[in-house]
Amino acid sequence: xxxDxDxDxDQDQxxxxxxxxxxxxxxxxxxxxxxxxxxxxxxxxxxxxxxxxEHRIGPHLGAGVIARAWxxxxxxxxLLADGTEAARDxxxxxxxxxxxxxxxxxxADVHNVVVCTLCSCxxxxxxxMPPVWYKSAPYRSRVVxxxxxxxxxxxxxxxxxxxxxxxxxxxxVRYLVLPERxxxxxxxxxxxxxxxVGRNAMxxxxxxxxxxxxxxxx
Amino acid sequence: MTAGxxxxxxxxxxxxxxxxxxxxxEEAWQAEAVALTVGLVGAGVFTWADWTxxxxxxxxxxxxxxxxxxxxxxxEHWVTALEALCGRTGVAVDAEVDRHADAWRAAYLRTxxxxxxxxxxxxxxxxxxxxxxxxxxxx
Numbered sequence: 001x002x003x004d005x006d007x008d009x010d011q012d013q014x015x016x017x018x019x020x021x022x023x024x025x026x027x028x029x030x031x032x033x034x035x036x037x038x039x040x041x042x043x044x045x046x047x048x049x050x051x052x053x054e055h056r057i058g059p060h061l062g063a064g065v066i067a068r069a070w071x072x073x074x075x076x077x078x079l080l081a082d083g084t085e086a087a088r089d090x091x092x093x094x095x096x097x098x099x100x101x102x103x104x105x106x107x108a109d110v111h112n113v114v115v116c117t118l119c120s121c122x123x124x125x126x127x128x129m130p131p132v133w134y135k136s137a138p139y140r141s142r143v144v145x146x147x148x149x150x151x152x153x154x155x156x157x158x159x160x161x162x163x164x165x166x167x168x169x170x171x172x173v174r175y176l177v178l179p180e181r182x183x184x185x186x187x188x189x190x191x192x193x194x195x196x197v198g199r200n201a202m203x204x205x206x207x208x209x210x211x212x213x214x215x216x217x218x
Numbered sequence: 219m220t221a222g223x224x225x226x227x228x229x230x231x232x233x234x235x236x237x238x239x240x241x242x243x244e245e246a247w248q249a250e251a252v253a254l255t256v257g258l259v260g261a262g263v264f265t266w267a268d269w270t271x272x273x274x275x276x277x278x279x280x281x282x283x284x285x286x287x288x289x290x291x292x293x294e295h296w297v298t299a300l301e302a303l304c305g306r307t308g309v310a311v312d313a314e315v316d317r318h319a320d321a322w323r324a325a326y327l328r329t330x331x332x333x334x335x336x337x338x339x340x341x342x343x344x345x346x347x348x349x350x351x352x353x354x355x356x357x
Contacts, residue, residue: 018335020326024297025247030318031300032250033337034310037318041257049253054243099266119274120292129243132289137281171270 053129062126062176063197065090066208067190069103070181079103083176087126094125101126104167105178106204111158113151113166113204114175115143121169123176127199134203144168154205167204177204184210248293255300263307272299318342 021029035041065087069076079086083101095101101123104112116122120135133139143150147164151157158164167175179201185193188211200206243249259266276299281287304310321341329335 016330018326018329018331018333020323021247024294025245026319026322027297027301027315028247028251028254029322030315031304031310032254033318033322033342034314035254035258035304037339037342038309040261040263040309041254045257045260046250046253049256050246050249053252054249096266119270119277121270132292135292136289137287171267 053124057125058128059126059197059199059202060194061092061128062123062199062202063194064190065092065126065176066178066197066202067194069178070193071190076178079178080105092125099171100173101176102167102173103176103178104165104204106180108162108180110163110165111151111204112175112177113143113147113164114169114177115140115166116169117141117144118168118170121171121174123174126176127202130203131199151205154200156206177202179204179208182208182210248296251293251296251300255296258304258309263309264303268303269299272303275299276302 020026032041032043032046036043036046065079068090069079075086075090078089080103083103084095084099086103087101088095104114106112116135117140120130120140122130122134124130139150144166147166148158151164169175179197181193182196185196188196192211196208196211198206198208201208243252255269258264259269264272273295276295277287280291280295280298285291301310301312301315304315305312318337321337322335324341325335325337
């Protein structure tokens, strides 16, 4: 960096070999092969975990939990009392028993928002990978200082008489917002309800909106 | 030590970047770094509490060094934290990682385009420049 002429001493474009990955990628490859050589973490394990995170785990899992809570009052009670246990019962896999899942319910009086101010703790098993904004320093600090302002930037109106609660995640507790069920969805079944529930609603920065089009007549 | 037969992925207590439509890794190494971390916790090398502390420290250090920490450097912090914990626990110290990185670089440079790049154990055992004496050579 910083040379005023870009002298490439690895003049190798015309050579037939594979491109060496950038430094960080190479470090990760090296870590991976050290750990595999020592039989600490095998290549197969890495492949399996990557596949799970890329293809199996996503917000649809959390949405299924939310939709069931909307239509099954007993499940809702259990979910609010012990989120980890209820989510496991619902079929969410891989929940760490050492980390509590706390489900916080939005009501006419309370709107909940989740953050991790320290790093970016998140209920990945229910929501998959979070968006870049969730772990950015501006969100992490501003949602604590000015939650209504941040919500407004998401286009989310919360009435002045509604209390906004901000929940700070950590390595022992993760939070999931149980959003309010939108009006006009009485006819929808669990799957149709789940399709309405987006990730941002389960983090608490958006509401769940009613379906754009009315459901087809029976 | 456990190897291949780990449990399903645990609920990762830390966030990973994604786009508006859901889980996305921008590059394979990011996914691999996450998977290694999950695998190391699964193998009992360190705990998620250890990880949270290491990642927080890496982020704080980067911010102190001028990183605005807008999310785009997140996986750099992740790898920094991962290397630090691997070194501290002794499962992969810097010298070993350096040696394997050199071996991978050599493997890429000798592999024709389009062919799978395979690490030759020989590269790691004796070093690519003939100057390395492995601390624990056998066979």
